[in-house]
Amino acid sequence: MSSQLTALVTGGAARIGEAIVRALHQRGCNVVLHYNASEAPAQAVAESLNAARPDSVVTTAADLSSPQGVSSLAQATNEALAQWGGGLSVLVNNASRFYPTRVGDTRAYEWDDLVNSNLRGPYFLVQSLLEPLRAAGGSVVNILDVHAERPMQGHAVYSASKAGLRMMTLALARELAPGIRVNGVSPGAILWPEREVSESAKAEVLSRVALERLGAPEDISSAVAYLALDAPYVTGQILAVDGGRSLNI
Numbered sequence: 100m101s102s103q104l105t106a107l108v109t110g111g112a113a114r115i116g117e118a119i120v121r122a123l124h125q126r127g128c129n130v131v132l133h134y135n136a137s138e139a140p141a142q143a144v145a146e147s148l149n150a151a152r153p154d155s156v157v158t159t160a161a162d163l164s165s166p167q168g169v170s171s172l173a174q175a176t177n178e179a180l181a182q183w184g185g186g187l188s189v190l191v192n193n194a195s196r197f198y199p200t201r202v203g204d205t206r207a208y209e210w211d212d213l214v215n216s217n218l219r220g221p222y223f224l225v226q227s228l229l230e231p232l233r234a235a236g237g238s239v240v241n242i243l244d245v246h247a248e249r250p251m252q253g254h255a256v257y258s259a260s261k262a263g264l265r266m267m268t269l270a271l272a273r274e275l276a277p278g279i280r281v282n283g284v285s286p287g288a289i290l291w292p293e294r295e296v297s298e299s300a301k302a303e304v305l306s307r308v309a310l311e312r313l314g315a316p317e318d319i320s321s322a323v324a325y326l327a328l329d330a331p332y333v334t335g336q337i338l339a340v341d342g343g344r345s346l347n348i
Contacts, residue, residue, distance in 0.1 A: 103185050104128040104328070105235070107176050109163060109224070110194030112141035114290055115242065118316035119191055122324045124148050124155065128189065131179050132158045133172055135194065163194055163220035164212055173227035186234030189327040192221035192264075193242040197292065200256040210256050217260035222267055225281075233278045238327045241268045242319070243285040245341050265337060272335030280334040282326040287341025289314040309343025 106123045110116040112134040121144070124130050130148070134141040138160065145156040159175035162168040180187060196216040200209050225232075225239055232239070246254065247261035265283060272281035288304050290313070305311055322340045326333060339345045 103183055104188045105130075105180060105183055105185060106189035106191065106327070107131040107133065107172075107187060107228070108191045108193055109133040109172070109221075110135070111191075112137035112144060115286065115316045115319050116193045117144055118320040119193060119323050120144060120156075121148070122317070122320035123189060123191075123327070124152070126324055126328055129155045129179075129183050130157075131176050132156055133163075133194065134158065134160055135162055136160075163224065164196075164215040166223065169220055169223045169227060173224065176228060177231065180231055187228055187231035187237050188235045189237060190225065190228060190232060190239045191242065191323055191327070192224065192239070194220070195242065195244075195261075197254075197257055199253045201253050202255055205256060213256045214260045214263070217257070218263040218267065221264060222271075225271060229275075229279075237279055239268075239271065239275075239279065239281040240323050240326050241281070241283040242323075243268070243283045243337060245285055245287045245339070245344050247285060248345070249347065268337065269335055276334055280326075280331075282330075282334060283337040284319055284322045284326065285337050285339045285341065285345075286319050287314065287339070287344035289316060289319060289340075307344055307347075308341070309346055312342065314340065314342055 104127050106128040108120045111120040111132040120130050120132055132141055141158045145158045148156045157179045161172040196213055241264055243265050244261040246258045247265040250258040268283040318340050322338050
């Protein structure tokens with residue numbers, strides 16, 4: 100295993116992804132920060148972290164809903180690893196698309212977009228990076244959702260894509276052991292969606308959370324860092340970080 104820790108974080112420009120990038124960087128990882136359209140935020144994160152530790156973060160753009168995007172990200176990651184030396188210590192599949200698809204009005208392209216981005220992309224990214232993951236004795240952490248097990252009204256396709264990612268996490272953990280560990284983190288109410296959410300809707304969500312409050316992105320990033328770096332005997336597990344939402348009270 101290489102002495103230099105390295106990580107790839109998809110969707111790492113903002114929100115939970117940014118917190119994961121910063122947490123892994125603070126733990127000593129060099130980071131490949133992937134983004135799709137958020138170039139300016141991605142560059143800002145990279146610049147701040149490179150100011151603290153030069154040449155420790157590179158950014159790369161790719162649309163993970165397409166096979167070409169997955170291939171280009173894998174190639175960019177391998178190029179960064181060649182520069183840094185060693186394999187890939189951590190792969191965090193965080194990038195995700197989220198929007199409603201009501202049954203009766205769902206378009207085929209919406210199905211393809213959500214399933215390809217949230218499920219197919221992560222699978223083929225892992226497959227493309229098996230060699231550097233094995234070289235480092237690496238770890239995969241997939242970011243799931245409480246709605247992988249409890250469907251969200253009006254979001255059938257999104258919920259199904261995350262349920263598939265949950266099973267993929269378990270299946271890959273079994274198939275890739277013992278050389279590569281695979282786990283998942285399942286967030287609950289951490290950040291409100293970027294679209295506007297009414298106060299009544301927020302209150303309804305929080306009424307289902309045992310701790311009666313939102314979490315923070317750092318709650319997720321610390322869980323990711325634990326599974327990726329501090330849990331060498333843990334694989335095939337889904338860690339719910341949801342304030343008790345999965346108690347279904």
